[in-house]
Amino acid sequence: MTIRVLVADDQHLVRAGFRGLVDSEPDLTVIGEADTGSAAVDLARRELPDVVLMDIRMPDIDGIEATTRITGAPETAGVRVLILTTFDLDEYVYAALRGGASGFLLKDTRPVELLDGIRVVARGDALLAPSVTRSLIREFAELSRIGGAAGPTRSASRFASRFELPASVTEREREVLALIGAGLSNPEICARLHISPGTTKAHVGHLLAKLAARDRVHLVIAAYRSGLVGLD
Template identity: 60%
Template sequence: MTEPIRVLVADDQALLRGSFRVLIDSAPGLAVVAEAGTGAQAVELANRERPDVVLMDVRMPELDGIAATRQICGSPDTADVRVLILTTFDLDEYVYSGLRAGASGFLLKDTPPADLLSAIRVIAAGESLLAPTVTRRLIAEFASRPEPARPIARELHGVTDREREVLALIARGLSNTEIAEHLRLSLATVKTHVGRLLGKLQARDRAQLVIVAYETGLVTAAPR
């Protein structure tokens, strides 16, 4: 029998934590292993329980969700733990910071339950996930922030021209299927390029590739 995907729920509202637990525990192949009411507890429990996925709220006492994500993803002991951050429209400024901290995905808090469960499975499988309503806003956020760029030559050393094309389209929010159609490639070929990009750029997942594309200057802000 396949082991269930182990989830840590981090939210400062007990009612929400309880709701998430009931939802997740009732889903096939998923199980809540712990609950955290603060960011500090989330870090502590992530180290102790080694969950597959942390469902992380942004606004929490002691340590906010972004700082907690940074500690979890930055520690060798919990580097394999995936973080799925819950955000709202009025918290868009956190999406950029969350990606840089190592989060593998974002969902809006009003996401339907079935989509939340699907997102947990996607994140646990090593993919990244950005809610469609968040993706374009995220790209706009990247475009408007004057983050210090690192030299393209160093960051993209060894990346082929075709891989750069794929990387740029990933940063624009295109799926593998859309990239395949845009570049007139097979889906399998696109997946191969994405896999090579992950390896060459030492990125955890697709979300981290977006960061590299913007921070190296490969993708820049569109004229306003």
């Protein structure tokens, strides 16, 4: 089954490079290009791609707002967004993740990693390994807690605020969520808790449903915000 990709970037050469790379793979195809955030939203609604490769800084509306509009609309709720960013844009990354993005890549990532990342997101998984996501979340949450002279930003405050897990989350699911937040993969969780791969997968699925999380990235965020994983 061919994975349909929408490329959103305001630079023509960048879009052309991504198109050439994606179209070189037999299981991937670019179904459209957008040079603004609003154009990306419109194309996503019309073409319903599997994955949107989204730049953050674009004219009109930026990639964060475009991501929120795409993932928040019923007609495009199944579209996955993969954000392109750099490490000096952490605040924007988390705003995008909270807005529904399924993960992010650095702009200097290797071509093979970009192609693999598109496939990972298309099948409904988080793009980055939880351990990488965890380190970025810790850094951002710490920054939001300390704040600057003017205090933490609005998006940082929303991220850092704690919340209670639903009562329907079982004690075993709490254990699984804590291990996800600590960066463990499913096989590692199996070994740690001495449970089968099928049981682990079932627990992860239940957590996704109960926490209304899109993917594993959002489970990592939930683990931190609920206090199951500390920032130290």
